[in-house]
Amino acid sequence: MPPSPLDLAALFDAAAGARGRAHAPYSRFAVGAALRDEHGAIHAGCNVENAAYPVGTCAEAGAIAAMILAGGRRIREILVLGDGSGLVTPCGACRQRIREFAAPATPIHAAGPEGVRRSFTLDALLPDSFGPETLVQEMLGD
Numbered sequence: 001m002p003p004s005p006l007d008l009a010a011l012f013d014a015a016a017g018a019r020g021r022a023h024a025p026y027s028r029f030a031v032g033a034a035l036r037d038e039h040g041a042i043h044a045g046c047n048v049e050n051a052a053y054p055v056g057t058c059a060e061a062g063a064i065a066a067m068i069l070a071g072g073r074r075i076r077e078i079l080v081l082g083d084g085s086g087l088v089t090p091c092g093a094c095r096q097r098i099r100e101f102a103a104p105a106t107p108i109h110a111a112g113p114e115g116v117r118r119s120f121t122l123d124a125l126l127p128d129s130f131g132p133e134t135l136v137q138e139m140l141g142d
């Protein structure tokens with residue numbers, strides 16, 4: 001069933017709330033992410049930067065960790081929210097993080113403070129990707 005505008009509004013609100021708690025003193029680029037899992041529960045995260053720059057984590061990673069901790073295992077839809085004139089799409093590493101728990105058709109929404117700017121599928125952002133099935137096929141000798 002396609003998500004209703006109300007589902008999207010709930011995701012947007014959760015991402016906006018999370019973004020307000022970002023720890024981004026170095027880039028000053030606060031990001032919030034929110035996802036809906038297979039139970040319909042919403043999990044959110046924000047970016048958490050570190051004085052040792054590469055140690056910082058993205059908002060998507062926080063939202064995924066929250067989902068796993070709560071018992072969710074599938075991402076049905078995810079929204080990423082940041083400011084600026086460009087599109088805030090998940091970084092390459094986060095596309096792969098999402099890939100672990102999502103399907104090729106899973107919607108990924110790129111939002112600004114005013115609302116969703118553009119929606120993609122996971123497959124559009126990470127085509128021909130490597131995932132859990134690849135390892136399983138290898139283990140089964142397929």
Ligand code: THU
Binds near residue numbers: 030056057090094
């Ligand atoms: N960032 C995210 O949290 N998610 C994205 O999708 C893009 C980038 C963060 C990482 C870093 O803290 C800041 O935005 C600037 O790159």
